[in-house]
Amino acid sequence: MRLFYHKDINPDQNEVTLTSEDSKHIVRVLRMQNSEQLHLMDGRGNRYTCTIIDAHQKKCKVKVDGVETLPPTASHIHIGIAPTKNMDRIEFFLEKAIEIGVGKITFFYSKHSERKQLKLDRLERIAVSAMKQSRKFWTPELTIASSFKETLAIEADQKFIAYVPTDATENLFQKIEKDQNILVLVGPEGGFSEEEAELAKENSFEWVSLGKERLRTETAGIVTAQILNMVDLK
Amino acid sequence: MRLFYHKDINPDQNEVTLTSEDSKHIVRVLRMQNSEQLHLMDGRGNRYTCTIIDAHQKKCKVKVDGVETLPPTASHIHIGIAPTKNMDRIEFFLEKAIEIGVGKITFFYSKHSERKQLKLDRLERIAVSAMKQSRKFWTPELTIASSFKETLAIEADQKFIAYVPTDATENLFQKIEKDQNILVLVGPEGGFSEEEAELAKENSFEWVSLGKERLRTETAGIVTAQILNMVDLK
Incomplete structure (x- = not known):
């Protein structure tokens, strides 16, 4: 229908x-x-x-x-993401994250962000269109953070930042636990600055890898949604 | 450089x-x-x-x-996918699968496929562009199968078809094993027909789920690439 x-x-x-x-x-x-x-x-x-x-x-x-x-799906999943320079790519992330399942998305500007503004109403329209297509009945909560610090202050049971200083950095999948509210931050094209990564660590964020491959921002966001949605398969 | x-x-x-x-x-x-x-x-x-x-x-x-x-990455991963009606979406799958890691992609036409033709040279151009962007040095092998039967005859150590007749169908992640050549078939917008799913089963394909959510074809393809690339995290 x-x-x-x-x-x-x-x-x-x-x-x-x-x-x-x-x-x-x-x-x-x-x-x-x-x-x-x-x-x-x-x-x-x-x-x-x-x-x-x-x-x-x-x-x-x-x-x-x-x-x-209908019961909410993936309401425990919160992804923070730096908008890409090219709007199409952030919109594609939004569509795919909604399909795979996400409860909240916070857009934040980081030191290496090439895009410094976003229109929330446009993102909301895309979210609604993705919801209709994938028959999701809960709108994810979309927010634009005023600063990176505000992003770091978001509450969650487990908090992660996709930052890989060495090959030994563990994969997000190895760290996540069932029945927890989980927040993961995904950086812009140029990655997080060392300063930002340190600041996140001071604010109880763990550094995690999303895999061995170099991923674009929107791909990292999609991969994050998928990893988080697999927590019950651990 | x-x-x-x-x-x-x-x-x-x-x-x-x-x-x-x-x-x-x-x-x-x-x-x-x-x-x-x-x-x-x-x-x-x-x-x-x-x-x-x-x-x-x-x-x-x-x-x-x-x-x-440079050593090949993800050469053991083979995804078979029915092209989407909208070319942009299959191209997006191709780009993302290459970023995440895939060795071979076979495009096949299935009963419910809305698109019945593809241009291999265009797909190859997109593959090269994705490779350059994500600094991948191995071109995935791209093939267009002449029939669904030909697709079913492809050899692999583990063969799966994304087909979910009941809630009890196990997730792909639960079935995959390390160090195996793995082939997964992803269906078109309308899904595989029951007949196709049965035919695949007769040809040693196991039925698997990609998660609880309803996914579009290109999203299912991206999710498949991600699940297969997580085999070492089991």
Whole structure:
């Protein structure tokens, strides 16, 4: 069934008037009519089964037939990542991390960051699109940290920074434990500075490797999401 | 140092004349001059340290100062994947799989494939670009299989197909063993047909899961590469 995102609804509502954008898409593009069914999601785990009762092309109205609340996935996983210079790549990371499973993403600027600004609303739109495609019902919490220090102050049971000073640095997978809130920081194209890595260590972050290969920032982010999602396979 | 790909060289050569494309890039764009150094790679593990001896903008000539042969990475990993409808997505898989590490990739068409043709030369260009970016010196072997049956006949020590009929299907990570040549097949958008999954089983492929989440084809391919590269962490 077709799935639409509408963040301003709640499970008590009997009727919903859709946004003009969705109304147009449903009525003019998909040519859906009264009495046809669709799903709505609110990004807070609820899936609404609805029937169109007024196929208006600007304010399509639906009746809510039922609401199902789906359990959160990967809510214990928090990835902090420095945005890449090329926006496409950070957007691709976001899409893939949501597919694989992530609870929170914090974007932070680090010494070697080549990009120093991000638009949260654009990232949120991409997140919603990825959620719809991969049928995820919980929006990951997206934040832009004001500083690297603020990022280091984030709370978690286990905190890691992808920083590999020597071949002996252990892999993230070897360090993670089940049923813990885990935060991993992934650096920009040029990597973290030594100073940043030391500062992280002073703030209870452990240095970890993501594997033997040299990875781009967005790939490191995707790999981190996958490693964290494998914790139950240890 | 700048790195260029030139597949038609061998470690015995003392001098190399670069392609017109690379010559133009080196001389006109990068404005490199005689006596400046660069690296060449041949995709077969060799890195050539060279010095420009004729900065000609169509046929730049370099002298080979030394050759180093790098060990192959992930040569035991073979991923078979059905191309996605959208070419960008299969290209992204290719780039990421090369970064993470893969020895061979076979593209095959399956019953639910929405794309029925691929251009190998375009895929090879993307592979080379990914290799340069991630400083990989071995070109993965890229093949387009003529049929699904041909794909099933590929030899490997362990063979898997990402097909999840029940929640009890074990994760790929639980099944893989160290020091084995491993082949994993990843299906198209619509998944493998039951018939294909059965046929694979008859041909010694085990059914495995890649995780709890619903993944797009290209994400499943990337996740497969990552899981296989973690075999030493078991």
